[in-house]
Amino acid sequence: MTSKKTAPALRDGCAVRVSVAEVSGHPPKRVLIVYHSQSGHTEQLAEAAARGASCEEGVRVKVLRAGRATVEDLLDCDGLLLGTPENFGYMSGMMKDFFDRTYDAARGRVGNLPYAVFVSAGNDGSGAVREIERIARGYPFKRVAEPVIAVGPVTEASLEASRELGQTLAAGLVFGVF
Numbered sequence: 001m002t003s004k005k006t007a008p009a010l011r012d013g014c015a016v017r018v019s020v021a022e023v024s025g026h027p028p029k030r031v032l033i034v035y036h037s038q039s040g041h042t043e044q045l046a047e048a049a050a051r052g053a054s055c056e057e058g059v060r061v062k063v064l065r066a067g068r069a070t071v072e073d074l075l076d077c078d079g080l081l082l083g084t085p086e087n088f089g090y091m092s093g094m095m096k097d098f099f100d101r102t103y104d105a106a107r108g109r110v111g112n113l114p115y116a117v118f119v120s121a122g123n124d125g126s127g128a129v130r131e132i133e134r135i136a137r138g139y140p141f142k143r144v145a146e147p148v149i150a151v152g153p154v155t156e157a158s159l160e161a162s163r164e165l166g167q168t169l170a171a172g173l174v175f176g177v178f
C-alpha cells in the first residue's frame with residue numbers, strides 16, 4: 001500500500017497527515033497533549049500546539065483535557081505536551097489531579113518521555129512551570145524544549161510560540177533527536 005492518507009483539516013487549515021513513513025511500515029510518532037483550561041486561554045494554546053505538531057509528517061496527535069487523560073494515554077505516547085493555567089502560583093487543580101492519578105502507575109515505565117510545557121498566566125507563570133518540572137522528574141519525563149509562558153490575553157505571538165512548541169516536539173520525535 002503506497003497511497004498517502006490525509007485526515008480532515010484542523011481549524012486553521014493545517015492538515016493532520018498520516019505520513020509516508022507510516023504506510024511504508026514505520027509507525028507514526030504519537031504526540032499527546034494534556035491540558036486544562038477554565039476560561040479558554042490554555043485551550044487556545046493547546047489547539048495551536050496541536051496544529052504545529054500535526055504539520056509534521058509522521059506524527060499522530062491526541063489532545064485531551066487533563067480530567068479525561070489516563071495512565072494508558074500516557075503510556076501510549078512518544079512525546080508529551082502539558083498545558084495549564086497558573087492558579088495561585090501553581091498548576092491548575094485538574095493538571096495536578098492528572099499527575100495524582102497517573103504517577104504511581106506510570107513511574108519508571110515512561111522511559112524519559114520527551115515533554116514540554118505551556119502555561120497561560122495572568123502575570124507570572126513561573127510557579128506552574130517549576131512545579132510541573134519538579135513532578136516530571138519523578139516519572140521521569142525529559143524536558144526537550146523551553147516552556148512557553150503566555151502572560152495575559154492570548155495573542156498571535158503566544159499562539160505562534162505554542163504552535164512552534166508543538167512542531168518542535170513532533171519534529172524531534174520524527175528525526176529521533178530526543
Ligand SMILES: Cc1cc2nc3c(=O)[nH]c(=O)nc-3n(C[C@H](O)[C@H](O)[C@H](O)COP(=O)(O)O)c2cc1C
Nearest residue numbers: 037038039040041042085087088089121122123124
Ligand atoms: C483561581 C485563579 C487563580 C489564578 N492565579 C494566578 C496566579 O497565581 N498567577 C498568575 O499569573 N495568574 C493567575 N491567574 C490567572 C490565570 O492564570 C489566567 O487568567 C489564565 O490565562 C487562565 O487560563 P485559562 O483560560 O486557560 O483558564 C489565576 C486565575 C484564577 C481563576
